[in-house]
Amino acid sequence: MSNRKWKFKKLLRKRYGREIWIVKRRDGTKGYLKIPFISNKNKYRLLVANEYIAAYLARKLGLPVSKLKEISVKGPGRIKKRGLLSIKAKAKEVIPWKKAQFHNSAQIERKVKKAELLAQLIAFDAWILNLDRTNHNLILHRNHPRRRYNWYLIDHGIALFGSPSKWKKRWSRKTYKKPRAYETTLHSKKARRSLTLRFPKGLKRYTLQHRSYTEAMVQKISSLSKREIDNAIKKVPKGYLKRAEKAFIRNMLLKRQKHIQQIMEEIFTKLQQQTVKKSKTRKNGPYLE
Structure with missing residues (x-):
């Protein structure tokens, strides 16, 4: 999953120590990118760990779960930020x-x-x-x-x-x-x-x-x-x-x-x-x- 394929579309919300962006790929796939504030970097690594472990266990137990990926995307002001991407289902x-x-x-x-x-x-x-x-x-x-x-x-x-x-x-x-x-x-x-x-x-x-x-x-x-x-x-x-x-x-x-x-x-x-x-x-x- 190339990071260059994802582009910033909209700031969804900014609270709880993080920003959530709506991002979009060239093929039309959308996703939600969670980006921590600088002061919350230590908390962020633990939250990312929780997400990855839970997603793996859910799949092993037969439960459907969103695909996850850490990526960097250029946002407002062409400032690149790194966060955890949750991919949205492609459906009407x-x-x-x-x-x-x-x-x-x-x-x-x-x-x-x-x-x-x-x-x-x-x-x-x-x-x-x-x-x-x-x-x-x-x-x-x-x-x-x-x-x-x-x-x-x-x-x-x-x-x-x-x-x-x-x-x-x-x-x-x-x-x-x-x-x-x-x-x-x-x-x-x-x-x-x-x-x-x-x-x-x-x-x-x-x-x-x-x-x-x-x-x-x-x-x-x-x-x-x-x-x-x-x-x-x-x-x-x-x-x-x-x-x-x-x-x-x-x-x-x-x-x-x-x-x-x-x-x-x-x-x-x-x-x-x-x-x-x-x-x-x-x-x-x-x-x-």
Whole structure:
């Protein structure tokens, strides 16, 4: 993928310590280029590492994910900047999950291809400690209004090693030496029995209704070899992870892999309790969960 083929088209937004550009290739392919502010270079390398590892593991487990590539592009003032490119699907309609407005589980199964994989996302996100699965980072695409949507995942920058601004590595490393370390998230100093996961609108209920699909992902995660986990870490560009950081991520993935069945049982128990509580306080209402 030649860097010279990509050209700056538009500044999408500038916040959270980074710029996001819309860039375009000669063949019409578009992408989103995330560029860190100079003061956030150290955080950026960790976020890039999280993205590469999560993308590799997702593909190995059969989940569609956006293609990633580090490139340099000339922007305003012909100033060249380097960032992480996420390639947008080439389709007539490309939208975030939020805009689809599915009203029930039947609509999801009828309008989305490989819908069973959507119910498997919860296990993947729990394993890699991705607490930020939202309506905006699950992307749908199709070429005709009557066709079913394909989909793919984006934005895993605060999974795995976590957001550098939200936890201290020294504390986390010590915590993961404890016997029940798999209960702890990297995003908090508090140990939890289960993670507080976010869901795209409608997927919580869909997942609860199709727990057998989730069990299939639990089995796939449990069967993944140590070699594949090592290969995922090797996908990170050279110089972006220190030796101790690589070891930390590997240890976390292996510990959570070993206990993924118990982790998911605890998460499902919590989700069912939340659903019962809400059904008692609101008998009728829109399809939100």
